[in-house]
Amino acid sequence: MNSPDPQPAVVLVPRAAQRRVRWKNDLGWTTELAVRPDGASEFDWRVSIAEVDADCTFSNFPGIDRSVLVLSGPGFDLHVDGEPPAPLRLGGPAHAFSGDRTTSCTLVGGPTRDFNVMTRRGRVRHSLFIAQAPTTLERAPGLGWVVYVERGAVTLAEVRAEAGECAVLEPVSEDIPPIALSGEAALVLVRLHVDSHHSAG
Structure with missing residues (x-):
């Protein structure tokens, strides 16, 4: 890989x-x-x-x-x-x-x-919660995110997501720097954790 x-x-x-x-x-x-x-x-x-x-x-x-x-x-x-x-x-x-x-x-x-x-179950675990931008998201082994913009707009990794749009951050295989979400927005965040023995996607 x-x-x-x-x-x-x-x-x-x-x-x-x-x-x-x-x-x-x-x-x-x-x-x-x-x-x-x-x-x-x-x-x-x-x-x-x-x-x-x-x-x-x-x-x-x-x-x-x-x-x-x-x-x-x-x-x-x-x-x-x-x-x-x-x-x-x-x-x-x-x-x-x-x-x-x-x-x-x-x-x-x-x-x-x-x-x-x-x-x-047995492949991926998740948590679901409300958040506000600006914020940052952890990037750790097996960890991915879905970011849904309910109101406002955010920019992450040079990608702009507006109200009604979502952005997917695929799980990564090693620790990398957190990703910043800039802008002012009401967000719904989904934290996805792929079990170590299973690769998603």
Whole structure:
């Protein structure tokens, strides 16, 4: 394997490259921001924005760890089999749950859009959270990022990402300098960690 560049290229995903597709259970729509491996029948990780317009059952994804975060709208109560209801509200934290479990939601006031992360258990782990630019992102072995710009704009590695766009920083194989995100923006960040025995992409 060739040594990575000092700062690997950032992959920008503009709005025009994002795909709006039906949910796996056909009960709603989601806009797919990024998935790896791209075009594979079985993903290692996937990041999307789901449209929740009514009380519904979520798709079942065996072997997948999931997190959701409310992007807009009043939010919903998430019902995961075997767990107490989880209130997801605008501005609140993400909620992690297993794609193996039966899951449904109850809206609390109207249509809601949620940011959705899925990673395949045993291959990739993730965390999902809100942040503000300017900021910096750690670049360590096996660590990658997805940066979604909710409001404003950021520049990272000479790539400018505006509202509604996202940027993917692929996992690296060794410690490299942190990457700076300049500008003023409200961000959603996905931290991806590839297990050492598995290479994503």
